[in-house]
Amino acid sequence: MKVIVDLQLCEGNARCMEAAPEVFEVRDDDKAHLLTDHPPESLREKVKLAVRMCPRQAITLKEE
Amino acid sequence: MEKQFSLDTIDVIGPDHYARNGYPHPEWTYLRKHKPVFWCEHPNTDPFWAITKHADIVHISRQPRLFLNGPRLLVFINEPGMDLAPTPPFRHLLDMDPPEHGEYRAIVSRKFTPRGVRELESQIDAIAKKVLDDVTGRDRCDFVLDISSKIPLAVIAELLGVPHEDWEQLFQWTNETIGGTDPEFQQGASVQETLDRARLGLFQYFTDMVAQRIKRPTGDITSIVANAKVNGQPLPQLELLSYFFLLVVAGNETTRNATTGGLLALIENPDQWERLRKNPSLIKSAVEEIVRWTTPVIQFARTAAQDTEIRGQKIKAGESVCLFYPSANRDEEVFGEPFKFDIGRNPNPHIAFGIGEHFCLGANLARLELEVIFRQLVERMEYAELAGPVERLRSSFVGGIKHMPIRMKLNPARN
Numbered sequence A: 001m002k003v004i005v006d007l008q009l010c011e012g013n014a015r016c017m018e019a020a021p022e023v024f025e026v027r028d029d030d031k032a033h034l035l036t037d038h039p040p041e042s043l044r045e046k047v048k049l050a051v052r053m054c055p056r057q058a059i060t061l062k063e064e
Numbered sequence B: 001m002e003k004q005f006s007l008d009t010i011d012v013i014g015p016d017h018y019a020r021n022g023y024p025h026p027e028w029t030y031l032r033k034h035k036p037v038f039w040c041e042h043p044n045t046d047p048f049w050a051i052t053k054h055a056d057i058v059h060i061s062r063q064p065r066l067f068l069n070g071p072r073l074l075v076f077i078n079e080p081g082m083d084l085a086p087t088p089p090f091r092h093l094l095d096m097d098p099p100e101h102g103e104y105r106a107i108v109s110r111k112f113t114p115r116g117v118r119e120l121e122s123q124i125d126a127i128a129k130k131v132l133d134d135v136t137g138r139d140r141c142d143f144v145l146d147i148s149s150k151i152p153l154a155v156i157a158e159l160l161g162v163p164h165e166d167w168e169q170l171f172q173w174t175n176e177t178i179g180g181t182d183p184e185f186q187q188g189a190s191v192q193e194t195l196d197r198a199r200l201g202l203f204q205y206f207t208d209m210v211a212q213r214i215k216r217p218t219g220d221i222t223s224i225v226a227n228a229k230v231n232g233q234p235l236p237q238l239e240l241l242s243y244f245f246l247l248v249v250a251g252n253e254t255t256r257n258a259t260t261g262g263l264l265a266l267i268e269n270p271d272q273w274e275r276l277r278k279n280p281s282l283i284k285s286a287v288e289e290i291v292r293w294t295t296p297v298i299q300f301a302r303t304a305a306q307d308t309e310i311r312g313q314k315i316k317a318g319e320s321v322c323l324f325y326p327s328a329n330r331d332e333e334v335f336g337e338p339f340k341f342d343i344g345r346n347p348n349p350h351i352a353f354g355i356g357e358h359f360c361l362g363a364n365l366a367r368l369e370l371e372v373i374f375r376q377l378v379e380r381m382e383y384a385e386l387a388g389p390v391e392r393l394r395s396s397f398v399g400g401i402k403h404m405p406i407r408m409k410l411n412p413a414r415n
């Protein structure tokens, strides 16, 4: 699975970081940075929660 | 027990219904189950599709080019004396669509990130403390007039750089704008006159302030907006003034009603109040639950740019859909025991702040305000109970509590 963040939409609300801190980190530029763009299968539920919680709907999860 | 309704007579939009009964949760629950995409006709507005499921509101909100804000911002019920074909009196973020919307939103969005608002925490703390100090020692108050309405107004006024002596005036215009359909705020004038008076007052006030801030910018939001450029040009007059108008109005009634409704929920659920008192670390999830529980914004609308489908129902280009946020936040498919007020609820994917392109710009600010207010209330309010009936606003846009008389014991601040 591959994770993509649309930085045009992202406004640093950091809901993603609460849901999946292993994958998302909001830095000083108020944008979500990916700690990995291919998270392991074990994090799938957390990443799905992040997608759901992102208020700007900026995160996409792609199957490969 | 689920209540039964007839689709011919069910009412989810008439303002009188809201004044009398509060939110039509039994009706929404019925629609979610039997007719989640429901064609609504009302004599005083154009017909619309009532959308009541969480998933459908998310689906619509994340496609801002297919479902537009511009043509119809919300389902407004015309009243006697209303101008039936007004020229649009405002143009602000909520009326705009991509790509223009993003450019306007970016002007101030950094001020409203969690990091941006955290700088305000000590100011908000001081504002809330002062408001509570002013009623300490009394054994009764109107929680709305004396407490919940004062804090959000002061915060937004502070943010915009409005001097203290003008706060009362700002408060009145805000009340008239959102409560224009409620007789209490009309002072004998018609709905249209009330709305126009408030709008002109605000526009004139900010015209003067903008002129000052162009000459001498400070760090406040008024300076940022006054000196902003979109596509290399300063904002046109209508868009400029509407920006302030939106900031003043959007953050006031909403946060006030979350505060009032939140205290009411704690009064009605004493076990949850006790739980928060014993576990102050639950404050963040308590705030989320309060926002879900109260969902102060009842609806916004979108208009289909082309033919499409929702849940198998054909929607034609030009038809509008009305997004009922409080219904989504009680959706049985998303929330376990949706009608239970649970300050520990986690996860809590409510959409009281909307979602997607127009997601509430002030959400982080509102969360911080509520956190500060409820932290202080839990610390200082030894008890509170209703001392009379709760009076609701006659509005099917913002779910307002106009008055909430309480008996209380409020202790002085600890330090």
Ligand code: HEM
Pocket (backbone or CB within 6 Å): B061, B093, B094, B095, B105, B156, B246, B247, B248, B250, B251, B252, B254, B255, B258, B291, B295, B296, B297, B300, B325, B352, B353, B354, B355, B356, B357, B358, B359, B360, B361, B362, B363, B365, B366
């Ligand atoms: C509990 C309090 C609040 C609630 C429930 C609330 C709710 C909402 C909702 C439902 C929307 C529309 C979202 C959508 O269409 O997806 C919105 C938009 C907006 N809100 Fe709030 N709001 C609150 C507080 C505030 C505060 C404190 C501000 C401060 C300035 C604010 C400013 C705005 C603005 C500017 C927009 C328009 C954003 C856009 O169109 O891009 N709100 N709000």
Ligand code: SF4
Pocket (backbone or CB within 6 Å): A005, A009, A010, A011, A012, A013, A014, A015, A016, A017, A024, A026, A031, A032, A053, A054, A055, A056, A057, A058, A059
């Ligand atoms: S939740 Fe969404 S908007 Fe917020 S930081 Fe994460 S990606 Fe960005």
